[in-house]
Amino acid sequence: MTRYLARRLAFALFLVVAVSSASFVLARLAPGDFVTESLGSQASRQAIERERARFGLDKSIAAQYRAWLAAAVRLDFGRSMQYDRPVSDLIPERAANTAILALAALLLATAVGLPLGIVTGSRPGGVIPSTIRSASLVLLSMPPLLTSLLLVFIAARTGWLPIAGMRSASVPAAGAALDLLHHLVLPAAAIALPLAAMMERLQAQAMTEVVGEPFVRAALARGVPRSRVIWRGALKAALRPVAGVFGLVIGTLFSGSFAVEVITAWPGLGNLMLQALRARDIYLVAGCAGAGAIFLAFGTMVSDLALAAVDPRASETRSDEGSAP
Amino acid sequence: MPSKQALLHAKSTPSRRSADNFDRATSWPVSRIPIEQSRRILFTIALAVTVLVTACRSTPRPESNTPQTVRRGGELTASIRTEPASFNRHAARDTSTNLVSNLTQAMLVRVNQVTQAVEPALAESWQASDDRRRFTMALRRDVVFSDGQPFTADDVVFSFDAAYDEKSGSQLSDTLMVLGKPLQAAAVDPHTVTITFPERFAPGLRILDALPILPRHRLEPALKAGTLRKAWGLDTPLAEIAGLGPFVLNQYEPGQRIVFVRNPHYFVKAPDGTALPYLDRLVVEIIPDQTAEMLRLESGQLDMMTSQISPEAYAPIKRAADQGRVKLYDLGVSRNADGMWFNLKPGAFAGDPRAAWLQRDELRRAISMAVDRKLFADTVFFGAGVPVFGAETPANKQWYWSGQPQTPHDPAGAKGLLATIGLSDRNGDGMLEDATGQPARFTLITQKGRPNLERGAAVIRDELKKIGLAVDVVALDFSALVDRFVVKAQYDAIYFNADKSDLDPGTNPDFWFSSGSAHPWNLAQKTPATEWERRIDELMAKQIASPDEGERKRLYNDVQQIFSEHQPIIYFVAPRIYAASSSRVINVTPSEARPQLLWRPDTVAVVH
Numbered sequence: 001m002t003r004y005l006a007r008r009l010a011f012a013l014f015l016v017v018a019v020s021s022a023s024f025v026l027a028r029l030a031p032g033d034f035v036t037e038s039l040g041s042q043a044s045r046q047a048i049e050r051e052r053a054r055f056g057l058d059k060s061i062a063a064q065y066r067a068w069l070a071a072a073v074r075l076d077f078g079r080s081m082q083y084d085r086p087v088s089d090l091i092p093e094r095a096a097n098t099a100i101l102a103l104a105a106l107l108l109a110t111a112v113g114l115p116l117g118i119v120t121g122s123r124p125g126g127v128i129p130s131t132i133r134s135a136s137l138v139l140l141s142m143p144p145l146l147t148s149l150l151l152v153f154i155a156a157r158t159g160w161l162p163i164a165g166m167r168s169a170s171v172p173a174a175g176a177a178l179d180l181l182h183h184l185v186l187p188a189a190a191i192a193l194p195l196a197a198m199m200e201r202l203q204a205q206a207m208t209e210v211v212g213e214p215f216v217r218a219a220l221a222r223g224v225p226r227s228r229v230i231w232r233g234a235l236k237a238a239l240r241p242v243a244g245v246f247g248l249v250i251g252t253l254f255s256g257s258f259a260v261e262v263i264t265a266w267p268g269l270g271n272l273m274l275q276a277l278r279a280r281d282i283y284l285v286a287g288c289a290g291a292g293a294i295f296l297a298f299g300t301m302v303s304d305l306a307l308a309a310v311d312p313r314a315s316e317t318r319s320d321e322g323s324a325p
Numbered sequence: 326m327p328s329k330q331a332l333l334h335a336k337s338t339p340s341r342r343s344a345d346n347f348d349r350a351t352s353w354p355v356s357r358i359p360i361e362q363s364r365r366i367l368f369t370i371a372l373a374v375t376v377l378v379t380a381c382r383s384t385p386r387p388e389s390n391t392p393q394t395v396r397r398g399g400e401l402t403a404s405i406r407t408e409p410a411s412f413n414r415h416a417a418r419d420t421s422t423n424l425v426s427n428l429t430q431a432m433l434v435r436v437n438q439v440t441q442a443v444e445p446a447l448a449e450s451w452q453a454s455d456d457r458r459r460f461t462m463a464l465r466r467d468v469v470f471s472d473g474q475p476f477t478a479d480d481v482v483f484s485f486d487a488a489y490d491e492k493s494g495s496q497l498s499d500t501l502m503v504l505g506k507p508l509q510a511a512a513v514d515p516h517t518v519t520i521t522f523p524e525r526f527a528p529g530l531r532i533l534d535a536l537p538i539l540p541r542h543r544l545e546p547a548l549k550a551g552t553l554r555k556a557w558g559l560d561t562p563l564a565e566i567a568g569l570g571p572f573v574l575n576q577y578e579p580g581q582r583i584v585f586v587r588n589p590h591y592f593v594k595a596p597d598g599t600a601l602p603y604l605d606r607l608v609v610e611i612i613p614d615q616t617a618e619m620l621r622l623e624s625g626q627l628d629m630m631t632s633q634i635s636p637e638a639y640a641p642i643k644r645a646a647d648q649g650r651v652k653l654y655d656l657g658v659s660r661n662a663d664g665m666w667f668n669l670k671p672g673a674f675a676g677d678p679r680a681a682w683l684q685r686d687e688l689r690r691a692i693s694m695a696v697d698r699k700l701f702a703d704t705v706f707f708g709a710g711v712p713v714f715g716a717e718t719p720a721n722k723q724w725y726w727s728g729q730p731q732t733p734h735d736p737a738g739a740k741g742l743l744a745t746i747g748l749s750d751r752n753g754d755g756m757l758e759d760a761t762g763q764p765a766r767f768t769l770i771t772q773k774g775r776p777n778l779e780r781g782a783a784v785i786r787d788e789l790k791k792i793g794l795a796v797d798v799v800a801l802d803f804s805a806l807v808d809r810f811v812v813k814a815q816y817d818a819i820y821f822n823a824d825k826s827d828l829d830p831g832t833n834p835d836f837w838f839s840s841g842s843a844h845p846w847n848l849a850q851k852t853p854a855t856e857w858e859r860r861i862d863e864l865m866a867k868q869i870a871s872p873d874e875g876e877r878k879r880l881y882n883d884v885q886q887i888f889s890e891h892q893p894i895i896y897f898v899a900p901r902i903y904a905a906s907s908s909r910v911i912n913v914t915p916s917e918a919r920p921q922l923l924w925r926p927d928t929v930a931v932v933h
Contacts (some may be wrong), residue, residue: 034803038410038417040865041807041821042835043499044842044849048812082410084558092581149616156620163621169402169608170351191433265612275407280804322610 012297020290078283117203247303400932430537492551
C-alpha cells in the first residue's frame with residue numbers, strides 16, 4: 001500500500017510539473033505577451049522593448065523556462081507580472097475559494113444525485129422516476145455556463161439570492177458564515193446540477209443492474225422489505241461505479257467551475273486563470289494550471305480510496321500491483 | 326455553435342474512455358426516452374421555468390417624477406470588469422487602475438468632460454507668461470492629504486519627478502511629454518509652482534489632467550530607490566496609501582471588490598458649502614462578465630456600471646429603463662470610431678506582386694465608397710451609430726470639420742477606381758485580379774473577442790466581395806495583434822481602434838506626426854514617407870504652437886482635408902454611447918469619456 005501511495009504521489013508530482021510546464025511554454029509561445037497586452041497599441045516599439053527587458057521577456061523561451069523551473073524546485077513559482085506579487089501568494093487565497101465552491105457543489109450533487117439515482121434505478125416505471133430521469137437529461141445537456149446563466153437570470157428576477165461575489169461588502173447581522181452560504185447557493189447549484197444529473201444516471205444504471213442480481217431477488221423472495229434490500233443490501237454493491245468517477249469529478253470540478261466563477265464573479269482559481277490568460281501573465285498561468293493539476297491528482301487519489309472503501313477487490317488489485325517486482 | 330440536437334446526440338454517443346463505468350453513464354440518457362416524449366418533457370420544463378420566473382419577477386421600482394434632493398450620505402455600488410493591476414497610476418495604465426486613481430487622487434487641474442474647459446482643482450488659479458510656455462500656478466491653501474499631512478508645492482514637484490524618473494519607468498511619462506520633451510516643475514513657495522513647457526503648446530494645461538499629485542512624504546523613498554512602480558501594489562496595507570481625492574481605500578478583497586470611503590479631508594465643496602463627496606461609501610465590485618453585470622443592475626444589486634453598454638446589451642437595458650427599473654443615459658456619438666488601415670510602410674510588400682496596388686490611395690478610396698455605412702451601422706451597432714468619413718466624429722464639436730466630404734456609397738464607382746490601379750476581373754469569375762493575373766486579395770486583422778470589431782470586419786469583407794476584392798479576416802488576441810502591428814509591422818490591413826486620447830488634436834501628436842509612435846499606418850518614421858504626411862507634420866507643428874484658437878481651427882481643418890483626400894485610415898461608423906445606473910443614483914454628470922458616469926465622483930449621490 002505504501003509503495004502504491006508513493007507511486008501515486010510521484011505520478012501526481014509528474015502531472016503538476018507537466019501541466020504547469022506545458023502551460024508556461026504554450027502561453028510563452030503564443031504571439032504577443034504581457035507587455036503588448038498591457039501597453040496596448042499606442043505604445044512605441046522602444047517602450048515595448050524596454051518593458052520586455054524589465055520582465056525578462058526578451059530572453060529565449062528555453063532560458064526563461066530553465067530559470068522558472070530552477071526557481072520552482074525551490075518553491076518559488078515566479079512573480080505575477082500583472083499583480084506584481086509572488087504567484088505562491090496569489091494561488092492559495094484563490095484556491096481556497098475554489099475549494100469551498102467545489103466542495104459545496106460536490107456535497108450538493110452527491111446529496112441530490114445519489115438518492116435520486118437509487119429511486120430511479122430501483123423503480124424503472126412510474127411518474128416520479130420518469131420525471132427525475134427527464135430532468136437529468138435536460139441538466140446533462142446543459143453546460144455549467146448555461147446553467148449558471150439561467151440561475152443568475154432567475155436570481156436577478158426574483159431577488160432571492162445574490163447574483164455575484166462571495167461575500168457582501170458589509171457583513172450582515174446574520175454573520176459571515178450565513179452570508180457566505182447565501183452567496184454560495186447559486187454558483188454551487190450551477191456546478192452541482194449537471195453533476196447531480198450525471199450521478200443520478202450512473203447510480204440509476206448501477207442500481208438497475210444490482211436489483212436484477214440473484215442475491216437481491218433472493219432477499220426479496222425471502223420477504224425482506226424492499227426498502228431495506230435496496231438501501232442496505234443493493235446500495236453498497238451499486239456504489240462502485242459512482243465511487244469510480246467520484247475522484248475524477250473532483251478533478252474536473254476545477255475546470256467545471258471555471259465558467260461558473262466568471263459568470264458569478266466567484267473569486268476563485270478559474271477567475272484568476274482567466275485574468276492571467278487575458279493578461280498573458282505566463283507565471284500566473286503556469287501557477288493556476290499547476291494548482292488545477294493538484295486538484296486533479298488529489299481527485300484521482302480520492303477516487304481510488306473511495307473505490308477501495310466500497311469494493312475491497314479494488315484495493316487488493318492495487319496492492320498486488322504495488323508488490324509486483 | 327452546435328445545435329441542441331447535436332449536443333444531445335453528442336451526449337448519447339457511447340464514449341470509449343478507459344473506465345467501463347463511463348461507457349455506461351454516457352450511453353444512458355437519450356436512448357431510453359422516445360424523442361417525442363423528451364420534447365414534451367423539455368417543453369414542460371421550459372414552461373415551468375418561464376412561469377416561475379414570471380411569477381417571481383421582482384416588482385419594478387417606478388422612478389419618481391419628483392425632483393430628488395441631493396443629500397450627503399449613502400452607499401453606491403459600481404462595477405468593473407477586471408481587477409486593477411495596482412493602486413499606483415504610475416505602475417499601470419489599465420482602466421481599473423485609472424478609476425482607482427481618479428477616486429483617490431486629485432490633479433492640479435481637471436478637464437470638464439462635458440464642456441471641455443480646463444477647470445481649477447488643486448491649483449486654484451494660474452497665470453501664463455507672454456510666450457505661454459510658463460504657467461505660474463497658485464495652489465489651494467489648507468489642503469491636506471487623507472492621512473492629515475499638508476499638501477504643498479513640494480508634492481507637485483515630486484509628482485512630476487515621479488512621472489519622468491527613468492529608473493521608475495512611469496506609465497505616465499509619455500502622456501506628459503510635449504513633443505518628446507518633459508515639462509519642468511519648480512516650487513516658488515509652499516503654495517506656488519511654475520510649470521514650464523519645452524515648446525509653445527496650445528493645449529496648455531490640459532495634459533496635467535493626467536497627473537495625480539502624490540504624497541511626497543509617503544513615496545519619496547521609493548522614488549529615490551527607483552522602485553516607485555512597485556509601490557502601492559495590491560498587497561500594500563491600505564492605511565499606507567494616502568491621497569487628495571474624494572475617497573480613500575478602505576477594503577480590498579482580491580477578485581471581489583474594492584471599497585472606498587469618504588476622504589474626510591477632501592478639499593472640494595459643493596456650491597451650497599456642503600463638503601464633498603456626497604457619498605459615504607463607494608463599493609466597486611469586480612464582475613468579469615457583462616451579462617452578470619447587467620442582471621445585477623436590473624435586479625437592484627448594482628447601481629452603476631463603469632463601462633458603457635455594449636450594443637448587444639442595449640435592448641434589455643432599454644426594456645428595464647422603460648419599466649423604471651434603471652436609468653438609461655444616451656451619451657451621444659462616440660468620440661472615436663474604429664477604423665481600417667493598410668500597412669503603408671515603404672517596402673512592407675517588397676517582392677510581393679500586390680505592392681503595386683496595396684498601398685495606393687485609390688484602393689482606400691474605393692473601399693470607402695464600397696462599404697455601405699448604413700448597413701454597417703445596422704449590422705455592427707444595431708442601428709445606433711452615425712456615418713463617419715474623417716478623422717474626427719461629430720462628437721468632437723470644437724474640432725470636427727464641417728466641410729468634411731461625405732463619401733457616397735457607390736460600388737460601381739469603387740470598381741472604376743480599382744480599374745485605374747490595374748485591378749479588374751480578368752477571368753470572368755466575378756473577382757478582381759491584378760495586372761499579373763494574381764487575385765486581388767488581402768488579409769484583414771482584427772481583435773478577437775470584441776464583437777463590434779469582429780462584426781465590422783465581417784461587414785467589410787462582405788461589402789468588398791461585392792466589388793470583387795477578396796478579404797481574409799483573421800481575428801487575433803489583443804496582445805498578438807499589438808505584436809503584429811507595433812513590434813513586427815507584419816500585416817496587410819488592420820481593422821481596429823486608433824483612438825485619440827483627448828479631443829484637442831494638439832494633445833495627440835503621436836497620432837498626427839509621421840514620427841509618432843501612434844501614427845498607425847506607418848509608425849515612427851524618421852522622415853515623412855510621403856509628401857502629404859510631411860504637409861500634415863508642418864500644419865500640426867503650427868497648430869500646436871499657435872496661441873490663436875481660430876488659426877488652430879483653420880489649420881486643423883486643413884489637416885482633416887489632407888487626411889480625407891488620402892484616407893490613411895478609413896472610418897465607417899461611430900457608435901452611440903449608452904450608460905446605465907439604478908434609479909436611486911442622482912446628480913450624475915454623464916460624459917462620453919470613460920468612466921462615463923463616474924468621471925466626477927465627488928458630486929454623484931444616491932437617494933437614501
